[in-house]
Amino acid sequence: MTNQSIEIQSNVSIKEITTYKNQGSLKHIAYPKTIKQCKALIENLEFYNIPYFVIGNGSNLLISPETRKFCINLTKMKYFFKINSNFLSFSCNYLLSNIYTICKKNGFSGFEHLATIPASLGGAIKNNASFLGNEIFDNLEKIKILKNGRVLNLQKNTINYSYHKTDLSDCIILSATFKLQEKCPAEILQTYKNALSFRIEHQPKGFSCGSVFRNPDGFSAGLLIDKCNLKGKVKGGAMISPKHANYIVNFNNATFEDIQYLIDFAKEEVYRKFKIILQEEVEIIQ
The missing domain is CATH 3.30.465.10 (Uridine Diphospho-n-acetylenolpyruvylglucosamine Reductase; domain 3)
Incomplete structure (x- = not known):
C-alpha cells in the first residue's frame, strides 16, 4: 500500500479481531478512517489483483491464518x-x-x-x-x-x-x-x-460465532445436529456445544482446522442421517 495515511498493521492476532478467537495471525490489516481512504485502498488492491475481505466486529467469521486475502477492518472509521x-x-x-x-x-x-x-x-x-x-x-x-x-x-x-x-x-x-x-x-x-x-x-457461553448453520426450511439446524448425537463432540480445542448443537465453541485455544473439522463433520452426519444439506451461516475466510 502506498497511501501512508491509511493505518496498516502487521501480524495481527486473529483473537483480537474475531469473536471466535482461534489461533493464528494475519499478515496485514488495513484500518481506513474515511470513505476516501476506503475507496483508495480498494482501488489499490483491485489494481494489483489482491483479494480482500471486509470485517467489522468479526462476530460471524472464521478466519484461517493461511488466507492470502487482505483484511480491511472498518472499526476505526469515523463514528456518527x-x-x-x-x-x-x-x-x-x-x-x-x-x-x-x-x-x-x-x-x-x-x-x-x-x-x-x-x-x-x-x-x-x-x-x-x-x-x-x-x-x-x-x-x-x-x-x-x-x-x-x-x-x-x-x-x-x-x-x-x-x-x-x-x-x-x-x-x-x-x-x-x-x-x-x-x-x-x-x-x-x-x-x-x-x-x-x-x-x-438458551445459548452457550464461550468464544463462538453464534449459530454456525442456517436453519433449513421447516427444520432446526441445532436439533438435526443433536439428533445425530453430536453434542459435546470435541476436536482439539473446539467442541459442539452440549447446550446448543448449532454452536461450535472455542473452549481451549482452538485452531481454524479444529473448528472447520467439526463444521464439516456435522454437515456430513446430518446429510448421512437426514439427507439435508446444512448451509453455513458463519463466513469462512480461507
Whole structure:
C-alpha cells in the first residue's frame, strides 16, 4: 500500500479481531478512517489483483491464518449518528449494543432484541441479523454503500433479503437509517433484559460465532445436529456445544482446522442421517 495515511498493521492476532478467537495471525490489516481512504485502498488492491475481505466486529467469521486475502477492518472509521424526528441514522461501525443504548436514552424502540447480538451494524445488515423473530430489516429505511468506487444510497425495497441473507456481499455498508417508534425508556430496558435473559438461558457461553448453520426450511439446524448425537463432540480445542448443537465453541485455544473439522463433520452426519444439506451461516475466510 502506498497511501501512508491509511493505518496498516502487521501480524495481527486473529483473537483480537474475531469473536471466535482461534489461533493464528494475519499478515496485514488495513484500518481506513474515511470513505476516501476506503475507496483508495480498494482501488489499490483491485489494481494489483489482491483479494480482500471486509470485517467489522468479526462476530460471524472464521478466519484461517493461511488466507492470502487482505483484511480491511472498518472499526476505526469515523463514528456518527443523527436523529431527525423518529428517523435515526448510524455509521456502519457502531455495535448493535451501542445503538440500543443511544435509542433507549432518546426513547426509541427497535434494537432491544438485536442489542444482544455482538455485531457491528454493517455486518448485521449484510447478514440480516435477527433474534427472537426480530430482524434488523424490520425498521430499516435505507443504507449508504460503497460499490465499484461509487457511494450509493439504497432504499430498503431495492435490496433483496431473506432469512439471514442479503444481496449485499459485494459492497461495503457505510451507514443506515431506521424508522423507530417512540417508547418509554423503562419499557425498552425491560424488553432488552428479557431478551438478554433468554439468550443467557438458551445459548452457550464461550468464544463462538453464534449459530454456525442456517436453519433449513421447516427444520432446526441445532436439533438435526443433536439428533445425530453430536453434542459435546470435541476436536482439539473446539467442541459442539452440549447446550446448543448449532454452536461450535472455542473452549481451549482452538485452531481454524479444529473448528472447520467439526463444521464439516456435522454437515456430513446430518446429510448421512437426514439427507439435508446444512448451509453455513458463519463466513469462512480461507
